[in-house]
Amino acid sequence: MALFLYLHFPALQLDHLQQSAENSQHLAIALVDQQHQLLQLNNAALTAGLKLQMGLASAAALCPELQLLPYQPEQQAKVLKSVAQQLYQLSGDIALDLPSGLILRLDGMLRLYDGLQSYWQMLSKQLNALTYRYQFSCGATPYAAKCLAYQQANLITADNASLLAALHASPLEATELTEPLQQQMARLGIHTLGQLLALPPSELARRFDSQLLSYLGRLRGDYYHPLEYLQPEPGFSRYLELLYDISDSTVLTKPLAKLLQQLEQQLSRANCQCFQLLLTLFFRDNPQLQLSIGSAQGEYKAAAWLQLCQLQLQNLPLPEPVYGLQLDVNHFAGQQRPTEALFEQQHARMSALQLLSLLQARLGRSAVSGLTLQNQHLPEQATQRSLPLTKDYVEKGQAGPPALALRPAFLLPQPQPLTEPVTINQGPERLCPDSWQLNGQRDYYIGRNQQGQWLWLFRNARQQWFVHGWFS
Amino acid sequence: MSALLDQLTRRQLLWHGDSQQLAYQAVASGYPELDQQLAGGLPATGLIDIQTDAGIGELRLLLPYLQQQQHHSQRLLVFIAPPAELSADMLAGAGLDLSQLLIITPTQQPATAPKNNQKQNNQQQKALWAAEQCLQSGCCATVLIWPAAMSLAQARRLQLAAEQGAASMVLFRRPCQSLSLPVNLSFSLQPDQQGLQLTVLKRKGSWPAAPFLVDMQRRWPALCLTDPTGEPMRRAG
Structure with missing residues (x-):
């Protein structure tokens, strides 16, 4: 026999909003729909005596300082999806039931977890960690489980008889039947599901439309109920709407830390790390701003990523307050630990690549570079700034070009005219630019000026003297 | 020696004026007279403060030391804000591994000016x-860093960071009359025809010695004046 578990989250969007702002617990907050009915309430609002489906006027009369937020189904769908993603590690078959439910198929899982109790223990631990309010129930079919979960039956059992008894005692309000249909039933004296199920289907088919029959058929398990089970998505994408606009980029790290924490959970479960984050900041008037934060070594720890993000945010002037954050990771890679010497006395706090990403995050990518020696005879071409920590020649298994030792340590970007008396110590060494153009030739000398500084000089074809660098 | 003195010495309440214990581990500098004068060489960790003019051979003095530091621990050499473009030829010629070298040039971001x-x-x-x-x-x-100025607090902080990471740091500063910084070794350099005149200003755990000459004729024959009566060539730009 198939067994299903239904999880119903009565206030998913509101709980998600509250999670991002801890200090709003004492505020009464409610979500309202287009018809100005209260749809979701937080605990403070519930203690103030507010009820669901209440109108705005009575709600305001009961609780004058009530904060209202619009209900956004697409936001809630995103949150529901992320919940499903996080439960996916524990349970294989999860189907979304929009707007606020998850259907979990259990029969496969029970063999893995060796019984319902141990399975529920694992699952409830994960659910409690999510801090969203939830109601749950088992059932023989998805609709049966859903109906019981709506009544907060909270049944965790595989016992068919007790599930059936609970189902038969269910009021019709907990079912999927439409409002007019429920009224019609009430007028007929049918108040519980048990009464409805006792009627022969052929009689029902004569009086009511096919919708009711198909619902009852699926509820009993007579009809096939197709479910679209969740497939895990590669990558990570979360959006966080802030409860209030943030104009200071340092305050932004607080909500960002929460997103990074979620990322760390997902990465560590998959035993992965990532090399790049895309952080999108949403503004009300300005176009959104996308930051790419990279780590050369790859990280999964939230603390390490937060440090890199902080460094990048420090330099960032915000054009106006931010109302939302989105964090995307497109590519996960397997975790690799660098090998370290066993008997090393001092333990390096971070690797060279980690240091590099730290420096690049604060100073910008162009501020950190390496140095390579090119096989060129002109001094300004022999030295090239390169990407840091790259091994050009070692990896290709060749020796680099031979170095000319008698070259100055520092080269001036532009040769400067010589303005002081010098003592020529060595030279000339004639260097010509490409194709041996004779008018571009330079005769290089090593000279020492009165202060004892060793200069690298040249004389061009027009007998003008320049300083090109100094031997340090 | 009396038993009392012996006991006091053992409890480190008494010490001799002539015993000089280095406060740091020394690395051979590659110049024998420098090693001899500094009891082993330059410090392997901590700050080294060099007061010098640019271009008289201050980097050449350090090249064997840098090569050893880099080679010994397979760690990075970092040049922060060098005064001009570094030349790869000279560094590679001195045996430095260019792939284990970073150059950091902090620049102003254009967004805020x-x-x-x-x-x-x-x-x-x-x-x-x-x-x-x-x-x-x-x-x-x-x-290696070329700072414009450095305060006592900054030097102290860098010294602590250097001890924590078991790294050394070289400060190249213009000759100045400011207060001495809390560094492991501080010396000033003057140009000389055969190399460099070195004056130790401060050495942790020992007394400063008299100025002495570091001879560069063996390592850098082309950058020493072999003939002191060389005729200067006067040129105007």
Whole structure:
């Protein structure tokens, strides 16, 4: 026999909003729909005596300082999806039931977890960690489980008889039947599901439309109920709407830390790390701003990523307050630990690549570079700034070009005219630019000026003297 | 020696004026007279303060030391805000591994362009921040920096970071009359025809010695005046 578990989250969007702002617990907050009915309430609002489906006027009369937020189904769908993603590690078959439910198929899982109790223990631990309010129930079919979960039956059992008894005692309000249909039933004296199920289907088919029959058929398990089970998505994408606009980029790290924490959970479960984050900041008037934060070594720890993000945010002037954050990771890679010497006395706090990403995050990518020696005879071409920590020649298994030792340590970007008396110590060494153009030739000398500084000089074809660098 | 003196010495309440214990581990500098005068060479960790003019051979003096530091621990060499473009030829010629070398040039971001003074300050701040990160990280052997100015507190902080990461840091400064910084070794350099005149200003755990000459004729024959009566050639630009 198939067994299903239904999880119903009565206030998913509101709980998600509250999670991002801890200090709003004492505020009464409610979500309202287009018809100005209260749809979701937080605990403070519930203690103030507010009820669901209440109108705005009575709600305001009961609780004058009530904060209202619009209900956004697409936001809630995103949150529901992320919940499903996080439960996916524990349970294989999860189907979304929009707007606020998850259907979990259990029969496969029970063999893995060796019984319902141990399975529920694992699952409830994960659910409690999510801090969203939830109601749950088992059932023989998805609709049966859903109906019981709506009544907060909270049944965790595989016992068919007790599930059936609970189902038969269910009021019709907990079912999927439409409002007019429920009224019609009430007028007929049918108040519980048990009464409805006792009627022969052929009689029902004569009086009511096919919708009711198909619902009852699926509820009993007579009809096939197709479910679209969740497939895990590669990558990570979360959006966080802030409860209030943030104009200071340092305050932004607080909500960002929460997103990074979620990322760390997902990465560590998959035993992965990532090399790049895309952080999108949403503004009300300005176009959104996308930051790419990279780590050369790859990280999964939230603390390490937060440090890199902080460094990048420090330099960032915000054009106006931010109302939302989105964090995307497109590519996960397997975790690799660098090998370290066993008997090393001092333990390096971070690797060279980690240091590099730290420096690049604060100073910008162009501020950190390496140095390579090119096989060129002109001094300004022999030295090239390169990407840091790259091994050009070692990896290709060749020796680099031979170095000319008698070259100055520092080269001036532009040769400067010589303005002081010098003592020529060595030279000339004639260097010509490409194709041996004779008018571009330079005769290089090593000279020492009165202060004892060793200069690298040249004389061009027009007998003008320049300083090109100094031997340090 | 009396039993009392012996006991006091053992409890480190008494010490001899002539015993000089180095406060740091020394690395051979590659110049025998320098090693002899500094009891082993330059410090392997901590700050080294060099007061010198540019271009008289201050980097050449350090090249064997840098090569050893880098080679010994397979860690990075970091150049922070060098005064001009570094030449790969000279560094590779001295045996340095260019792939284990970083150059950091903090630049002003174009988005915010404050006043000139503030801008320099900002760059200086960034350079010092980068230096501290490199020293602390434990993956850099030596950091070389050309600071415009350095305060006592900054030097102290960098010294702590250097001890934490077991790294050394070389400060190249103009000769100045400021207070001495809390460094492991501080010396000033003057040009000389055969090399460099070195005056030790401060050495942790020992007494300063008299100025002495570091002979560079063997390593850098082309950069020494062999014939002191060389005729200067006067040129105008």
